[in-house]
Amino acid sequence: MTSEKKFNRLKDRLKKMDRVIIAFSGGVDSAFLLKAASLSGLSEILAVTGSSESLSREELSFAEKFAGSLNIKHRTIVTEELRDMNYANNPPNRCYYCKKELFRKLKNIAVKENFPFVIDGTNADDARDWRPGRRASKEENVQSPLLDAGLIKKEIREVSRALGLSTWNKPATPCLSSRFPYGQKITAEALDNVGKAETFIRKFGVTELRVRNHSETARIEILPGEFPILMEDSARKEIIGFLKSLGFKYIALDLQGFRSGSSNEMLSNENLKDSTN
Numbered sequence: 001m002t003s004e005k006k007f008n009r010l011k012d013r014l015k016k017m018d019r020v021i022i023a024f025s026g027g028v029d030s031a032f033l034l035k036a037a038s039l040s041g042l043s044e045i046l047a048v049t050g051s052s053e054s055l056s057r058e059e060l061s062f063a064e065k066f067a068g069s070l071n072i073k074h075r076t077i078v079t080e081e082l083r084d085m086n087y088a089n090n091p092p093n094r095c096y097y098c099k100k101e102l103f104r105k106l107k108n109i110a111v112k113e114n115f116p117f118v119i120d121g122t123n124a125d126d127a128r129d130w131r132p133g134r135r136a137s138k139e140e141n142v143q144s145p146l147l148d149a150g151l152i153k154k155e156i157r158e159v160s161r162a163l164g165l166s167t168w169n170k171p172a173t174p175c176l177s178s179r180f181p182y183g184q185k186i187t188a189e190a191l192d193n194v195g196k197a198e199t200f201i202r203k204f205g206v207t208e209l210r211v212r213n214h215s216e217t218a219r220i221e222i223l224p225g226e227f228p229i230l231m232e233d234s235a236r237k238e239i240i241g242f243l244k245s246l247g248f249k250y251i252a253l254d255l256q257g258f259r260s261g262s263s264n265e266m267l268s269n270e271n272l273k274d275s276t277n
Contacts, residue, residue, distance in 0.1 A: 003155035007036070010149040014040040020117045021046045021110050023102060023142070024074070025055075026063030029121030031167040032156045033146060038070050045072050048109065050079040050102040053188045054175040056195045066167070077105055082188060092132070092182050098175070099133035103140035119143045124152045171208050172260055179212050193246040200242050204235050208258040216249040224257040 001009075014020070014037050022037060024030045024047035037045050047067045051060055060076065067074035079101050081087045087097035106118045120137060122144035127134075137144065146156065161168035176191045190213055197211040197218060206226050212219040220239075222230065230236060230253060243251050 001150065003151070003159055006149045006151050006155065007159050010036050010145055010151065011040040013145050013148060014042060017117045017119070017143075017145075018042055019044040019115050020119050021048055021106055021115045023106060023118065023120040024049050024063055024067065025121070025173075026059055026066055026167075027121065027173055028153070028160065028167050028170050029123050029146060029156060031066055031165060031170075032160050032163075033119065033121045034067065034070060034072060035160070035163055035165055036145075038072060044115075046109075046113075046115065047072050047074045048106055049074070049076050050105070051076050052079045053082055053191045054098070054177045054186075056173075056176060056199070058199065059173055075109075077109075079105060082186065082191075087177075088186050090177070090180055090182055090184055090186050093135075094132070094177060094182070096132040096136050098177070099136035100139070103136055103142050106142070107140050117143055119145055122147045123156060124150050174260075179210060181212070181214060184213070184215065193248075197243055197246060197248075201230070201239055204229055204239075206230070210258060211243075212254075217252055218243050218248040218250070219252045219254050221254045221256075221258040227253065227257075 020037060020042060022030065022034055022045065024034055026049065034045070034047055047063075049055075049060060049063045064074060064076070079098075081098045081101045084097050084101065087094055087101075103118065109115070110118050118140070120142050122131070122134065122137065123146040127147055136142075151159075157168050176194050177186050179194045180186050180190070194211050194213050198209055201209055201211065201220065206222045206229055208221075208223050208226075210221040212221065220230070230239060240251050
């Protein structure tokens with residue numbers, strides 16, 4: 001099936017839902033879903049973004065502006081996943097507890113305001129990946145129209161580009177908690193430091209970036225072709241000085257380069273069994 005046919009199937013599905021709450025992070029998938037909903041003739045759409053220490057201020061601001069550009073009602077709610085030690089202790093299924101917190105609050109809004117559906121931006125590729133949050137969506141009956149339509153990430157980017165969405169080539173922006181190795185406790189201060197470090201380094205012009213927090217060590221992942229940007233003497237010294245001011249003692253550039261989900265490299269097959277259960 002072509003991406004155009006899948007997109008039409010998505011819009012038909014959304015139109016039948018009529019009134020929806022969309023879990024809106026501002027990423028490629030949820031932005032595409034929001035645009036599709038705006039084109040589908042629904043009677044009411046409410047985009048809701050969960051704000052916590054694990055969401056960078058830049059991403060929250062982007063979500064607010066994007067929803068506004070589509071003239072869609074947007075609401076920010078506070079999520080408190082960091083208070084849950086099941087989350088803060090950072091087990092391999094950490095995302096389950098985060099999504100559970102978010103989806104519970106979205107379902108409460110849906111019940112109070114008479115929205116029959118809560119939907120998210122899970123796509124068809126996600127169903128084949130390590131996604132502990134899928135269990136939470138099933139438990140809270142959150143629907144995934146992109147997945148149901150069979151849309152994969154590549155198709156979502158292609159159609160987003162055709163629709164003129166600025167997000168069509170936006171880099172993946174997982175929550176800041178993904179920067180910590182499993183088993184290393186996550187704190188509000190550590191999340192803030194990672195966010196500050198990435199904001200500072202981005203100003204040098206790198207396109208893909210993760211600052212992985214290994215307690216005293218900051219491990220920087222960027223595309224190998226962009227290594228020279230950070231290795232230029234003045235940039236290197238500025239980055240070292242700033243990251244040390246945040247409390248890191250060692251600043252390392254990962255020679256393997258940027259790779260999405262590199263924290264999952266340490267997981268065994270046993271850990272992965274919980275991905276959708």
